[in-house]
Amino acid sequence: MTEAMIRKKPGMASVKDMPLLQDGPPPGGFAPVRYARRIPNTGPSAMAIFLAAFGAFSWGMYQVGQGNKVRRALKEEKYAARRAILPVLQAEEDERFVKEWKKYLEYEAEVMKDVPGWKVGENVYHSGRWVPPASGELRPEVW
Amino acid sequence: MSSHVGPSGEPVPTSSVLMASSKHIGSRCHSENVAFLKCKKKDPNPEKCLDNGREVTRCVLGLLKDIHQKCTKQMDDYVGCMYYYTNEFDMCRKEQEAFEKACPLE
Numbered sequence: 001m002t003e004a005m006i007r008k009k010p011g012m013a014s015v016k017d018m019p020l021l022q023d024g025p026p027p028g029g030f031a032p033v034r035y036a037r038r039i040p041n042t043g044p045s046a047m048a049i050f051l052a053a054f055g056a057f058s059w060g061m062y063q064v065g066q067g068n069k070v071r072r073a074l075k076e077e078k079y080a081a082r083r084a085i086l087p088v089l090q091a092e093e094d095e096r097f098v099k100e101w102k103k104y105l106e107y108e109a110e111v112m113k114d115v116p117g118w119k120v121g122e123n124v125y126h127s128g129r130w131v132p133p134a135s136g137e138l139r140p141e142v143w
Numbered sequence: 144m145s146s147h148v149g150p151s152g153e154p155v156p157t158s159s160v161l162m163a164s165s166k167h168i169g170s171r172c173h174s175e176n177v178a179f180l181k182c183k184k185k186d187p188n189p190e191k192c193l194d195n196g197r198e199v200t201r202c203v204l205g206l207l208k209d210i211h212q213k214c215t216k217q218m219d220d221y222v223g224c225m226y227y228y229t230n231e232f233d234m235c236r237k238e239q240e241a242f243e244k245a246c247p248l249e
Contacts, residue, residue: 084168085168088168089161098193
């Protein structure tokens with residue numbers, strides 16, 4: 001049926017006089033709703049927060065320093081070990097080198113024995129210091 | 144490590160053997176090492192420092208043999224650990240302590 005037939009009021013002249021059908025608040029109204037901010041001003045102060053952060057930072061840096069001390073000690077141990085065994089290794093290499101060098105000088109003397117101007121079996125730089133041979137010939141399996 | 148010991152029963156100076164006994168070498172062969180280094184500093188020519196080098200080698204190899212005879216098991220364990228961990232001292236602390244207790248540094 002039409003709305004007019006359902007919500008009829010006796011003595012109604014037109015549809016505009018129909019009683020209202022609205023969705024409204026309950027009688028007495030709704031309960032009040034708080035929408036105001038309530039941010040409390042409690043907790044640590046700015047200085048307290050700053051000191052806590054600074055304290056955490058300094059404790060952390062102190063731990064970093066301690067850790068670095070430990071790591072440096074470990075590195076020192078390794079370097080001391082290397083320093084201790086360096087002479088043995090160098091001595092063994094010297095022996096091997098001298099043997100190879102003598103062989104090389106003999107080879108050079110034999111190869112150049114017919115060359116008139118070739119004075120000695122060894123001719124290197126003239127500074128007087130020892131210079132290791134740079135030709136790469138003495139360790140062909142390495143180079 | 145199966146064999147850091149050569150055929151005659153002496154330890155072969157491999158890297159793990161040398162690093163394991165480095166503290167002993169540093170203390171007991173100190174004078175030979177220093178003499179060799181001084182000679183090298185004066186003249187780096189290998190032919191000039193062969194005698195010092197022979198002294199150093201003699202000292203170190205004799206020391207290795209000595210330690211190996213005195214504390215065979217501890218040295219073997221320590222050298223094996225060093226070989227396994229490629230000469231990382233920090234990974235072999237237990238074996239190092241046992242080794243240094245059996246063969247004290249001096």
